[in-house]
Amino acid sequence: MRFMVIVKANEDSEAGVMPDREILTAMGNYNEQLVKAGVMLAGEGLHPSSKGKRVKFQGSQRTITDGPFAETKELIAGFWILQAKDWDEVLEWVKRAPMDGGTELEVRQVFEAEDFGEAFTPELREQEERLRAQAGSQA
Amino acid sequence: MAADAHRAIEAVWRIESARLIAGLTRIVRDVGLAEELAQDALVAALEQWPASGVPENPGAWLMATAKRRAVDQFRRRSVQERKYEQLARELEVDVEAAGSEIDAAIDDPVGDDLLSLLFMTCHPVLSTDARVALTLRLFGGLTTDEIARAFLVPEPTVAQRIVRAKRTLAEAHAPFEIPGPDELGARLWSVLEVIYLVFNEGYSATAGDDLVRPGLCEDALRLGRILAELMPEEAEVHGLVALMEIQASRLGTRTDARGRPILLLDQDRARWDRLLIGRGLVALERAERLGGPFGPYTLQAAIAACHARARTPQETDWVRIVALYDGLAALLDSPVVDLNRAVAVGMAFGPAPALELVDGLADDPALRDYHLLPSVRADLLAKLGRREEAAAEFERAAAMTRNQPERELLLERALACRGDVRNGASVH
Numbered sequence: 372m373r374f375m376v377i378v379k380a381n382e383d384s385e386a387g388v389m390p391d392r393e394i395l396t397a398m399g400n401y402n403e404q405l406v407k408a409g410v411m412l413a414g415e416g417l418h419p420s421s422k423g424k425r426v427k428f429q430g431s432q433r434t435i436t437d438g439p440f441a442e443t444k445e446l447i448a449g450f451w452i453l454q455a456k457d458w459d460e461v462l463e464w465v466k467r468a469p470m471d472g473g474t475e476l477e478v479r480q481v482f483e484a485e486d487f488g489e490a491f492t493p494e495l496r497e498q499e500e501r502l503r504a505q506a507g508s509q510a
Numbered sequence: 511m512a513a514d515a516h517r518a519i520e521a522v523w524r525i526e527s528a529r530l531i532a533g534l535t536r537i538v539r540d541v542g543l544a545e546e547l548a549q550d551a552l553v554a555a556l557e558q559w560p561a562s563g564v565p566e567n568p569g570a571w572l573m574a575t576a577k578r579r580a581v582d583q584f585r586r587r588s589v590q591e592r593k594y595e596q597l598a599r600e601l602e603v604d605v606e607a608a609g610s611e612i613d614a615a616i617d618d619p620v621g622d623d624l625l626s627l628l629f630m631t632c633h634p635v636l637s638t639d640a641r642v643a644l645t646l647r648l649f650g651g652l653t654t655d656e657i658a659r660a661f662l663v664p665e666p667t668v669a670q671r672i673v674r675a676k677r678t679l680a681e682a683h684a685p686f687e688i689p690g691p692d693e694l695g696a697r698l699w700s701v702l703e704v705i706y707l708v709f710n711e712g713y714s715a716t717a718g719d720d721l722v723r724p725g726l727c728e729d730a731l732r733l734g735r736i737l738a739e740l741m742p743e744e745a746e747v748h749g750l751v752a753l754m755e756i757q758a759s760r761l762g763t764r765t766d767a768r769g770r771p772i773l774l775l776d777q778d779r780a781r782w783d784r785l786l787i788g789r790g791l792v793a794l795e796r797a798e799r800l801g802g803p804f805g806p807y808t809l810q811a812a813i814a815a816c817h818a819r820a821r822t823p824q825e826t827d828w829v830r831i832v833a834l835y836d837g838l839a840a841l842l843d844s845p846v847v848d849l850n851r852a853v854a855v856g857m858a859f860g861p862a863p864a865l866e867l868v869d870g871l872a873d874d875p876a877l878r879d880y881h882l883l884p885s886v887r888a889d890l891l892a893k894l895g896r897r898e899e900a901a902a903e904f905e906r907a908a909a910m911t912r913n914q915p916e917r918e919l920l921l922e923r924a925l926a927c928r929g930d931v932r933n934g935a936s937v938h
Contacts, residue, residue, distance in 0.1 A: 408736065409736040412786075
């Protein structure tokens with residue numbers, strides 16, 4: 372199973388304050404553990420939203436808004452993509468992250484075809500593929 | 511609540527058990543005893559953690575607990591056998607030191623213990639089946655039941671295999687160490703072979719109706735990725751990881767809605783997993799950067815990379831693939847490689863020279879029961895317009911495969927050839 376671990380933004384990350392050496396070292400060690408255990412597929416930190424942009428869709432119109440964006444707690448500052456056997460294992464790894472001070476990490480499972488389970492019968496799968504093909508031919 | 515705690519403890523076990531067993535094997539010099547001690551520590555955790563909570567460093571807690579059990583055991587045994595007396599004394603000092611500084615309990619900064627464990631579970635004195643079962647169990651943290659289900663064998667069979675394997679290792683006095691330079695190559699080959707075998711078992715089930723058992727692919731990938739960090743200077747390790755990452759990127763597109771195989775060139779490339787392809791290409795680069803002649807895994811990874819890089823089947827660099835197969839055929843005396851090379855020749859230079867190569871393989875005893883030989887031959891015959899012969903070959907291939915969805919596909923292709931014969935129409 373694949374999971375995305377989302378690091379939420381805070382005032383510091385939004386202000387572009389780089390973490391101090393202690394935190395960087397701890398984070399480096401943690402990432403090394405993840406890599407050595409073969410569970411880390413990817414992981415990136417993001418620039419603050421002041422360097423970000425948003426694209427809004429309305430009919431055929433595309434409106435681009437420059438950052439920063441106000442709702443700090445809703446923003447993300449980085450992410451990991453982890454591969455683990457199940458939820459328990461990924462949570463055990465996430466619990467080991469060097470975080471503190473009320474930081475919250477959000478863990479979300481990445482969709483894979485088999486997640487649809489029994490309900491996603493071959494017929495349904497075929498139907499979905501047909502619909503996708505149709506959607507593709509219209510686009 | 512208790513059930514939650516148990517599941518959390520099992521997750522800790524999966525993460526820590528290999529290092530735990532490796533560290534204990536270094537101390538007690540017996541992988542079977544080490545596993546027992548580790549299991550004892552797990553039982554203690556299951557008793558205590560639900561009430562006390564999971565300790566801050568669960569790995570160190572398990573290690574310290576297992577070491578205490580070891581001291582108890584050795585004390586009891588030392589009454590009969592002197593050699594345990596010394597071990598008990600050494601270990602006791604260790605445990606006391608660990609009491610004050612519990613973080614140091616698992617002390618394997620460069621991973622030598624882990625690596626020694628992997629070389630032990632893949633020891634050539636063991637049969638392939640035993641190597642696979644023991645590696646998944648001790649290094650991969652899988653339960654006996656999980657291994658049994660993955661390989662479609664009864665659980666007692668796997669349990670037996672593991673017990674016997676541990677006995678064989680003890681009897682052979684297999685040393686717990688990283689092999690020296692003179693035998694490292696051969697021993698590493700054995701490790702890579704086990705990992706790739708697990709991967710292939712997941713990638714193309716040899717029997718039954720389920721063509722893909724991705725769980726085993728993930729296990730093998732994890733083992734490979736761990737090994738790549740333990741032996742970063744070994745090009746072939748990165749080659750194997752690259753090969754598995756790239757092959758795994760196509761897992762979701764290899765079968766159609768009814769579970770039948772989709773050939774590489776017919777797969778929907780938009781659905782190939784770009785994350786895994788990217789990881790595979792990086793691993794291949796690591797292998798290439800280490801220099802030296804390509805080994806067989808790196809060559810296969812390079813071939814897989816040719817497909818991964820081509821946005822459409824038409825963009826595939828078949829000439830390069832033929833060259834890479836030339837290299838592979840020079841390293842491995844394998845008619846299966848020759849057959850694959852023939853397919854590449856067909857794509858690069860046309861079906862006629864390819865058919866010549868395939869016909870040259872027809873009498874190879876190693877390919878007598880290999881359904882892909884008539885299947886490839888049929889495909890080339892169809893391309894040359896010899897449809898009647900093609901249909902017969904597709905039927906022969908269908909009769910030889912043990913995989914039901916594949917059989918259906920082959921029969922369908924035979925039928926298509928016969929249909930074309932009747933209508934006088936032509937296939938693309």
